[in-house]
Amino acid sequence: MAARMKMVKTPIRVICPYCGRRATLIVGETLPEEDVGPDSFFRKEGVKVWRCPGCAAMTIADKYSMKPLGELADLELRRARWELHRLFDKLWRSKKIYRTQAYAVLAVKIGVKKRDCHFSTLNKKQCELAKKKIIEMLKYWEIS
Numbered sequence: 001m002a003a004r005m006k007m008v009k010t011p012i013r014v015i016c017p018y019c020g021r022r023a024t025l026i027v028g029e030t031l032p033e034e035d036v037g038p039d040s041f042f043r044k045e046g047v048k049v050w051r052c053p054g055c056a057a058m059t060i061a062d063k064y065s066m067k068p069l070g071e072l073a074d075l076e077l078r079r080a081r082w083e084l085h086r087l088f089d090k091l092w093r094s095k096k097i098y099r100t101q102a103y104a105v106l107a108v109k110i111g112v113k114k115r116d117c118h119f120s121t122l123n124k125k126q127c128e129l130a131k132k133k134i135i136e137m138l139k140y141w142e143i144s
Helices: 075-093 099-110 124-140
Strands: 024-027 048-051 058-060
Touching: 075 099, 075 124, 099 124
Parallel strands: none
Antiparallel strands: 024 048, 048 058
16 A cells, blocks of 8 residues: 655645646655655655645745745656756866857757746747757767
8 A cells, every 4th residue: 555645834826837726745655665766866865855746747836935946747748858968967067168058059959038947947849948058068069
């Protein structure tokens, strides 16, 4: 029998963009493994997660304000965002470009403001474009 998810009370209202239901704030450690997908960060100790009870879309909550850090995402979009992080981390960890510079360049390439260039806010179409642009940047700096 699966463990019961532990909910956290909060006055914040988060509505799921997929099914329109109200998301609940959950203690990440209590999430079912099948809901999490490739990102084990959701299940780390102390992490709170906004999760839709209808379709299991989710995002991380800020540890102080409990506000969602990005848009709720289904498993497919979370996988796309996770892949972006993996590729993007290769880019700035190569030390050929600073992380802040890489975000600034990517923002221009995908047509968003630098302050809005965060993977947790990108939709599927933006993720596909960002992946293409990051791969181009990796090739330009000869990073494998």
